[in-house]
Amino acid sequence: MSKPKTSANWRQLIRLVRETKPSKGLLAAALFLSIISTLVGLAIPLFTKNMVDSFSLTSLSLTQIVLMGVAFIVQAIAGGVGVYLLNRAGQKVVASLRDRLWKKLLVLPVSYYDNHETGETISRMTNDTGVVKGLISEHLTGFFTGILGVVGSISVLLYLDWKMTLMMLIVVPLAILILTPLGRQMHKISVGLQDETAGFTAVISRVLSEIRLVKASNAETVEYRNGQTGIEKLFRLGLKEGIVSAWVGPLIFFILMLLLVIIIGYGGARVASGTLTAGDLVAFILYLFQFVLPITQITNFFTQFQKAVGATERIAALLELGEEDHASGKPLDNAGRPLTLERVTFAYKAGETILDDVSFTMQPGKVTAIVGPSGSGKTTLFALLERFYPPTGGAIKLGEELIDAYSLPSWRSRIGYVSQESPLIAGTIRDNICYGLPHDVTDQELEQAARMAYADTFIHELPNGYETEVGERGVKLSGGQRQRIAIARALLRNPQILMLDEATSSLDSKSEIVVQQALNNLMQGRTTLVIAHRLSTVVDADQIVFLEKGKVTGIGTHEELFQTHALYREFAAQQLRIQEHRV
Known part of the structure; x- marks a missing residue:
């Protein structure tokens, strides 16, 4: 069972490298120069033989000395340039491989990221590709020149004295017998090492990205133990790798010494x-x-090859995953039509239904509020509209056409999304407001969007204005400031469909008033879907959809549902009590 798999993995590695389209001319030049260096090296002992056989000061001619000097210089230059060219080829291969992986990661569906930790994916991008680079740039030349050196040396030795050569070659089967099991063991260790490295990177990435939560929860000790476990596993695997490497060196030295003793003993007797x-x-x-x-x-080379095979398995598996189709579909010029969900069903996993037979229509330019207990599927509904996931049943239509008929970039360009968290990227305020736009934004357009989002006042108060760095995930700004930047970003995109995961639910009263004013500006004339946590949003909505455990149990205005829907009436009463308490 293992042999076919290994063979397939070898072919997989070669195919992966070939798909990066390495420069054949560069590789050929590098190998040619390395071969020249090896051939010159093979000629040098013959010069030495003639010098020893006819050695005397008078027999040494200037021509012999010059030829020896030229041979050494040619060997050094050819070898050095060959190594550089092969390293360059290796760097280009790994750059192309990383480019493919990066492009792939950006078009993988959201479901992939639901099931894989970020650190594990980063490890594929950095560590595994680095192993492949090492094989090409550091060991490929040694493999080809090594074969040439072995064949050339044996050929010359057979010519010099075939009896002594055959005696020397007796040791080769012994070397193969010893080194082959070590190579297999190294493959197992390298696969485990790459897996553990990916897992450890995932732990580090998760902890450092949520360092404030770690500190606020006094979880440093727990996370230290988690990290220490990963470090210990890497240490043990590293020790195993060291043990195998420690065996290889002395065994090769033993073989060399054994050959040297045979040659000196037998050869000395022949002399x-x-x-x-x-x-x-x-x-x-x-x-x-x-x-x-x-x-x-x-x-x-074969030791590194085994490592590269293990890395290739993971890289190839990632590259073969299904991805979002950004190319097919027609452009969407106008999203100002009714948006309809027809008996939509969805489950992240089979048997765990999140949305069940959901049907309602959102009219263009109107506000639809989604209300319901936690876990009823409100955020999942947004994910389906963004086309992060396809429905497992039913259909979503714009007018009379399925939304799948439109290209993904075109569809998403018509949607503005403001969430509770309002995620920001590390960079300036300008970077965040203009994020994702395919065209340059003028200062006037930027100012207009910030002014309508009520963000211009606090931005101008900052020392660097729009060039102020917001920090990782916007940690240098308050919640209200982050929300207003997210609203400015949505305004600048000028979407026709707006989705709001009630952006004021986690703000203080003062910030809530300002952000709500900005949201009112944003909602003007747009088809708006709101996950509602505030009664004010519900009362003002043109339509309210009540979700319970993934099912629609009520649709209507505030007054209609207040009269007919017991759970909605309880929700509204609770909101009134909260408002009275806050007042």
Whole structure:
């Protein structure tokens, strides 16, 4: 079972590298120069043989000395330039691979991120691609030149003395017998190491991104233990890798010494009997090193190859995942039509229904409020309208057409979304307001959006105005300031469909008033869907949809539902009590 899988993984790695379209000319030049360096290296022992056999000060000619010097210089230059070119090729391959992964990550559906931690994905992007780069830029030359060195050395040795060469080659099966199991063990360790590295990166990413929650919850000790567990696992796997590496070096040294003893002992006897010259023996010893050292390079290549195979499995699995289709579908020029849900059903997992047979229509330019207990599917409804997930049943239509008929970028460009959290990116206020727009925004347009969002006043009070850095996730701004920037962003997009996950629910009274004024500006003339937590929003809505456990149990105005829907009446009464308490 394991052999076919390994073979498939080898092919998978080669296919993945080929798909990055590496420069064949660059690779050919690098390998050519490395081969030249190896061939020159193979010629040097022959020079040495002749020098030893006819050694005397008078026999040394200027030509021989110059040729030896030129040979060393050519070997050094060809080898150095070859290594650089191969490193360059490796860097281009990994850059292309990372480019493919980054493009893929941006078009993967939201469901992928629901099931995978961010740190694990980052590890695929950085650590695994780095392993592939190391194989190409550091070990590929050693593999090809190593094979050439081994074949060349054996060929010359057979020419010099075939008996002594055959005696030397007896050790090769022993080396293969010893090193092959170590290579398999290294593959298992490297796969485990990559998995644990991804898991550890995920822990670090999660903790550091929520460091305020960690500190506020006094969870430093708990998170330290979680991190320590990952560190300990990496340590143990690193030790195993070190043990395998520790065996490889001494074993190769043992083989080298064994060969050296055989050659010196047997060769010395041949020299003494006159059947072998001293120069031949010196050349044999030099070729021995040119035979054993390439074997070390080849061994290192296969060790790295095993690591790269493990990394490739994960990269390929990520690249083969289904993605959002941004290309198909027609452009949406006008979203000012009724938006209808027809018997929509949805479940994140089979058997766990979140929305069940939901049907209602949102009229253009009108406000629809979604009310209901927590967990009734209100936020999931927004996700379906954004097309983060397809419905598992039913249909969502704009006018008479399914919303799937429109291209994703075109559809989403018509939607403005303001949530309770109002997520911001690390950057300036200008960056956040203009985020995602395909065109340059003038200062006048920026000011107009900020003014309508009631954000211009606090922005001008900041030392750097629109160039003020907001910090990671906007931590340098208050909740009300973040909400107004999110509203300014939505205004600048000028959407026809607006979705509000009641943006004032977590604000103080003063901020709530300002943000509500900004939302009123934003809602003018737009088809608006609001997850309602405030009675004021519900009372002013043109239509209220009451959701209970994923089902629509009431649709109507505030007055109609107050008279006919017991749970809605309880909700409204509770809101009145909250308002009286706040007053």
